[in-house]
Amino acid sequence: MKRKVLALLLPFLMPLASLSAEPLKIGYSDWPGWVAWEIGIKKGWFKEEGVETEFVWMDYVKSMEAYAAGKLDAVCVTNGDALVTGATGKPSVAILLNDFSNGNDMIVAKPGIDSFKAMKGKTVALEEGFVEHLLLLKGLEMNGMAEGDITIKNTPTNNTPQVFASGEVDAIAAWQPNSGQALKLVPGSKPVFSSKDAPGLIYDGLFCDMASVKSRRPEWLKVVKVWYRIVAYMEDEKNLDEALAILAERVGVKPAEYEPLLEGTKILSPAAALKVWEKADGLGSIYGSTKVVDDFNVKFGVYKEPLDIAAYLDPTLTKEVLAK
Amino acid sequence: MALSFILPLLIWSIAAYGPWWKVAHQVILSAESSRLQSVYIIGDRLDPTTWGKFTQAIQQDNEEILKARESGQPIPLTARQNKKILRQLHSPAVINGWLTRSQETDDEAIRQVWLKLAAGELKATRRELSDDNIEIIEANAEMLKKSGAVWPTESLLKLLPESSEEVSRPVYLVPPDVVATSFWEGITADRPVSAESSEQGAERKTLLQRYGESWRTIVLGFLLAIIVAVPLGVIAGTFDFFSKLIEPFANFFSYMPAPAFGVVLMAIFGLDLGPKIMLVFLGTLPCAVLTIAKTTRRLDGSLLEAAQTLGANQRQLLLNVVVPGILPNLYNDLRLLFGTAWTWLVIAELLGFKSGLAEVIDTHGRRFQFDIVYPAILLIGLSGFCMDQILGFLSRFFFPWVDQPKQGFMGKISARLMKGMKQKYPGQAEHAASPSSLAP
Numbered sequence: 001m002k003r004k005v006l007a008l009l010l011p012f013l014m015p016l017a018s019l020s021a022e023p024l025k026i027g028y029s030d031w032p033g034w035v036a037w038e039i040g041i042k043k044g045w046f047k048e049e050g051v052e053t054e055f056v057w058m059d060y061v062k063s064m065e066a067y068a069a070g071k072l073d074a075v076c077v078t079n080g081d082a083l084v085t086g087a088t089g090k091p092s093v094a095i096l097l098n099d100f101s102n103g104n105d106m107i108v109a110k111p112g113i114d115s116f117k118a119m120k121g122k123t124v125a126l127e128e129g130f131v132e133h134l135l136l137l138k139g140l141e142m143n144g145m146a147e148g149d150i151t152i153k154n155t156p157t158n159n160t161p162q163v164f165a166s167g168e169v170d171a172i173a174a175w176q177p178n179s180g181q182a183l184k185l186v187p188g189s190k191p192v193f194s195s196k197d198a199p200g201l202i203y204d205g206l207f208c209d210m211a212s213v214k215s216r217r218p219e220w221l222k223v224v225k226v227w228y229r230i231v232a233y234m235e236d237e238k239n240l241d242e243a244l245a246i247l248a249e250r251v252g253v254k255p256a257e258y259e260p261l262l263e264g265t266k267i268l269s270p271a272a273a274l275k276v277w278e279k280a281d282g283l284g285s286i287y288g289s290t291k292v293v294d295d296f297n298v299k300f301g302v303y304k305e306p307l308d309i310a311a312y313l314d315p316t317l318t319k320e321v322l323a324k
Numbered sequence: 325m326a327l328s329f330i331l332p333l334l335i336w337s338i339a340a341y342g343p344w345w346k347v348a349h350q351v352i353l354s355a356e357s358s359r360l361q362s363v364y365i366i367g368d369r370l371d372p373t374t375w376g377k378f379t380q381a382i383q384q385d386n387e388e389i390l391k392a393r394e395s396g397q398p399i400p401l402t403a404r405q406n407k408k409i410l411r412q413l414h415s416p417a418v419i420n421g422w423l424t425r426s427q428e429t430d431d432e433a434i435r436q437v438w439l440k441l442a443a444g445e446l447k448a449t450r451r452e453l454s455d456d457n458i459e460i461i462e463a464n465a466e467m468l469k470k471s472g473a474v475w476p477t478e479s480l481l482k483l484l485p486e487s488s489e490e491v492s493r494p495v496y497l498v499p500p501d502v503v504a505t506s507f508w509e510g511i512t513a514d515r516p517v518s519a520e521s522s523e524q525g526a527e528r529k530t531l532l533q534r535y536g537e538s539w540r541t542i543v544l545g546f547l548l549a550i551i552v553a554v555p556l557g558v559i560a561g562t563f564d565f566f567s568k569l570i571e572p573f574a575n576f577f578s579y580m581p582a583p584a585f586g587v588v589l590m591a592i593f594g595l596d597l598g599p600k601i602m603l604v605f606l607g608t609l610p611c612a613v614l615t616i617a618k619t620t621r622r623l624d625g626s627l628l629e630a631a632q633t634l635g636a637n638q639r640q641l642l643l644n645v646v647v648p649g650i651l652p653n654l655y656n657d658l659r660l661l662f663g664t665a666w667t668w669l670v671i672a673e674l675l676g677f678k679s680g681l682a683e684v685i686d687t688h689g690r691r692f693q694f695d696i697v698y699p700a701i702l703l704i705g706l707s708g709f710c711m712d713q714i715l716g717f718l719s720r721f722f723f724p725w726v727d728q729p730k731q732g733f734m735g736k737i738s739a740r741l742m743k744g745m746k747q748k749y750p751g752q753a754e755h756a757a758s759p760s761s762l763a764p
Contacts, residue, residue, distance in 0.1 A: 056595065056677065066676065069591035158690055165692075184362045185692070187374040191361075237404055241429040252691055256356070256408075257363045 023052035024219060026206070027063035027075040030158070030251050031175055032258075032265040033099035033204040034076040038250045039233060039243055040226045051222035057250075059158055061127060067092070067209075074208035078131045079286060080293035082207045082312055087303035092207035095317040096224050097268055097276055097286060100203050103196035104264030105135050106179045108164065109171040111188030116143050119192065122170035125155040125163045129302050131202055132157060132173035134293060137300055138201055139193040147300065161185055176261045177251050196264070200283025201292070203276070204265075213314065224321045231267055270322045277315035286313060333500065340499035348492030349375040353457070354412055355482045357381040366415050369490060382482050386460070389479045398478035407431045409480050410438055410464070419451040439465050457483050498694045507699035531684065535703060538669060538680035541597065545604025545672070546665045550658060552605075553612035560613065561620020562646050574613040582607035583671045595676030603675060607668035612661050619653045620646060652723035659715045666708045 028034040037055060040046055046053045058066065060077075067075035068089025075092070077085065078101075082092055113119060116139050126132040133152070140147060155163050160172040161181040171192070172182055183189055195202050206223070213220055233239050244255035251258070268276060275284075282288040290309045298306050351368045359381040364370065370378060392399045410431065417423040417437050427433050440446045441458075442465030453461070460481045467476050493499070510531035529537075560570040582603055589599035589606075623646060631645045673682030681700045688696040719726075 058677070062676075065587055066590060066595055069587070071590065071595050071676075162690070162692070180362065181691075184364075184368075187371060240404070245429075252687065254365045256354075256365055260363060 023054040024212070024216070024223065025054050025056060025071070025073045026223075027056045027058050027066055027072045029058055029060040029063050029076060030177065031060070031076070031204060032104060032177075032247070032261045033101075033267060035247050035250050036098065036230055036234065036267065037076075037227075038246050039230045042246050045226045045229055046223070049222040049226050051219045051226070053223065059156065061130065061156065064089070067207075072209075073212045074206055076204065077207050079203045079205060079290045079312075080134050080297070081130050082205070083290065083294055083297060083307055083309075084129060084302055085207075086312060087297075087305075087307060091210065091311065093210050093213055093312055093314045094205040094207050094286070095213060095220055095314055096227055097203050097205040097273055097318070098227070099265045099267045100200055100276075101175070101195035102199055102264050102266040103194045104176040104179070104261060105132060105173070105202055106175075106191040106194035107132075107136060107139060107171055107173045108179055108182045108186075108189055109192045110164070110167070110186060111190075113170060113192060114190070116193045117145070119171060120145065120149045121151075123151040123153055123168075124171045124173055125153045125160050125169040126173035127157045128152060128154040130157075132175070133302075134201070134296060135193070135195060135198075136173050137296060138198050142197065164189070176264060177253055177258070180257070180261070194264075198283070199266075200289050203286055203289055205286075207312075213317075217317070221317055221321060224317050228270060228321060231269065234267060235269070273318060274322060277313075277318060337500055340493060340497055345491045345493050347372070347489050349487035350490040351485060352451075352488050353416060353453075353483060353486035355382045355385075355485050356408065357385050357482070359384065364485070369492065370487070371492065375485075375487060379485050382484055386481050386484075389481055393478070400477055401479040403475035403477070406475055406477075406480050407434075409482055410434050412483050413437060413441075413461075416448070416451045416453060420446070420448050421450070422446055435468060439468060441465070454484065454486060457486070460484070495692050496694050498698055502695050503698045503702070506695045507702060510696075510699050511703075531681075531700070531703070534680050534684055534700075535707075538673065538682070538704070539707075541600045541672060541680060542604055542665055542669050544597075545601040545668070546608060546662055548601065549605045549608035549612055549665070550661070553609055553616055554654070557613045557616025558620050558642070558646060558650070561617040561623075561650075562642060567617060571614060571617055574610040578610035578614065582668060586671070586675050590676050597679075599675040600672040600679065603672035604665055604668045607672075608661055608665045611664060612657075615657045615661065616654060619657050620650050622653065623649045652719070652726045655715075655719055655722065659712060659719070662715070663708055663712055666704060669704065 026037075028037055041053075041055055056063070056066075056072065063072070063075050064077060064081065064085045066072050068085055070090070075085075076098070077092075079094065082094065086092060107116070107119075107124065109119060109122075113122065124136060126136060136150065136152070137147070139145075140149065153163075153169055155169075155172070157174050157178055160174040160178055162185075163169055164172045164182040165185040172179070174182060179191070183191070206227075208220060234243055240259075241255070244258050248255040248258040266272075276286050278285055279287045281291070283292065287309065290312065294306050294309055297303055349370045349372065351364050351366050351370065354364050354366055354368075356363055360378065364378060389399055411428065411434055414423060414428050414434060417434070418425055422437050422440075423430070423433060437446065438461055442462045460483055464480045467478070467480055470476070556570055556574075559566045561567065585606060586599070586603065589602050593599045593602055627645055627649055628641065631641055636644065669680070670682045670685065673680040674686055678686060681704055684700040685697050688694075688700075
């Protein structure tokens with residue numbers, strides 16, 4: 001009888017016993033640079049490298065909330081949003097950079113609005129305080145416009161295509177595949193500003209819990225290693241069809257629709273990544289870019305005090321993996 | 325009762341099938357062009373202007389290719405880009421039975437189809453190709469033959485897009501027959517729907533599996549809520565002191581919308597099942613406490629007096645008089661509360677990892693695939709409705725001594741059943757009709 005009770009209880013006790021070897025929990029969302037993780041997941045490369053990971057597919061902002069709540073060990077975010085999450089929720093440190101946005105973040109305007117300047121007095125739906133907001137502010141700055149020239153409607157990025165299709169707003173700011181959907185839903189609409197106009201403003205990376213990086217460094221190194229396997233795999237045109245099938249399925253579009261997105265997200269090759277990790281001013285370096293974003297965030301009151309940027313960036317893991 | 329369902333269905337059908345919708349083009353053969361900002365895929369529905377621009381862009385591309393070829397400086401194109409041009413033939417080839425669905429990227433097989441079509445070895449029977457496209461196929465086959473086993477490095481001609489004419493209803497107005505088919509496919513599929521449609525997610529689940537997840541969430545959340553609410557409600561309804569202690573706060577709490585606590589719940593209970601159950605719990609609890617307390621208070625005072633006269637102490641009063649006395653009304657309360665619990669379900673399931681039917685509604689709603697969204701919504705509605713009918717029906721067996729208005733379809737059935745039961749087991753009803761059998 002006792003044994004029976006124990007046997008019944010065992011499944012409930014198991015999670016407690018295995019608590020020490022919990023997998024690394026990583027939140028990722030629909031940005032093409034992060035969807036690429038799916039290749040490593042589907043091909044079982046994490047197991048091959050000997051690291052237990054659990055990738056959690058979420059909406060972008062929700063993944064940041066989950067990270068800030070301490071439910072994730074790492075989260076895929078842009079360098080700017082890592083600062084925002086750090087200032088308002090929980091700090092993190094980047095151990096690898098996936099890509100920089102090269103056009104996939106865009107402001108899409110409805111037919112009749114042909115340039116960013118023509119957006120004066122119009123309304124834009126975007127997720128306030130996050131990466132697309134930054135893009136809009138950058139656009140305003142580059143076009144010599146003031147913050148009040150455009151009215152913002154706070155909208156979750158995943159809902160922007162529907163909001164745009166409803167005709168309630170004049171434009172939206174979103175990343176692919178959302179922005180592409182918006183373009184398709186509203187015939188005649190076009191992008192008036194995109195991250196291609198400010199390359200290096202938006203870097204996308206894996207931002208981890210600082211304590212976890214310290215205590216489980218060997219495991220995080222393996223995660224970085226898998227990422228560069230994915231990069232090498234994607235660089236080979238032979239693998240393109242298989243890769244597209246995996247990526248497109250994750251976000252729910254057809255491979256043919258996904259292929260153009262690869263252009264707008266510049267995955268960093270090992271050499272390019274090492275260059276970006278060099279300390280320098282300007283958007284060519286992650287340090288310079290993050291500094292620019294930090295200034296922006298303070299200027300526009302996303303948070304009050306400038307942050308210690310160096311604490312958010314840890315190039316050592318990438319360098320260690322790529323040095324081999 | 326039937327009429328109340330037929331009328332909305334009628335309105336829906338008239339709206340969907342009425343003659344007022346314009347014509348749209350549904351792509352059945354696509355092409356890609358750098359002149360276009362979107363990639364149109366088979367099944368996309370385009371309005372006539374966009375369709376015009378689309379075909380025009382491809383024609384312009386082809387003209388350019390031909391002009392460049394004539395001038396002796398053909399446009400160079402990588403093997404992959406040429407392969408992609410040829411792949412557009414895949415869909416008609418599948419319909420005509422020349423290729424299988426999985427050969428979408430089998431470039432050698434696709435190439436053979438092009439060559440055979442040009443040579444007249446294959447004849448389109450089910451899906452004919454336009455004359456223009458036959459010409460393009462012949463011209464490209466020429467190029468393919470010239471380059472032999474390797475892929476040509478100059479641009480091949482693109483097939484001109486073809487479309488079937490469809491009624492252009494607004495995307496949210498899905499005709500009833502499409503919803504019905506989709507619903508049926510959803511509940512009968514034994515393996516995940518939609519290798520075809522774009523189901524999201526690493527682990528694909530069938531609609532029924534998701535349905536099961538939804539049930540688990542709602543039942544667990546609801547059970548938890550009533551386990552807490554019933555004792556609280558009953559003592560609040562019986563004793564004045566507890567009423568003053570519990571009810572004001574429950575009343576206050578019931579005004580705070582449960583979804584507002586979503587992020588907090590995620591922070592406390594993680595991302596999996598925890599926050600979902602707790603949201604249903606929080607949404608149901610205050611309302612349940614108040615309703616149950618009210619029901620308890622409505623208990624006939626003379627019963628209590630009688631019991632007290634007979635010398636029942638407070639414990640006996642509660643367990644032997646109050647609880648059995650309110651049971652039928654409590655049952656009805658729970659039935660109603662279960663109905664309200666369903667309203668929290670959709671919000672709850674979107675917390676943390678999305679799950680259940682709400683995930684279907686959310687993800688496919690974003691892609692405007694309303695033919696998949698409506699069945700999921702219908703399923704929730706049907707479940708709640710049927711559950712309520714069944715519980716109402718069962719209450720006649722549980723509490724036969726309570727007068728229930730006999731109306732409606734289920735009512736009639738149950739009345740007839742009851743009659744049959746009484747004939748079979750005479751006396752049973754009378755026996756059960758003494759709930760508060762006080763034996764002091």
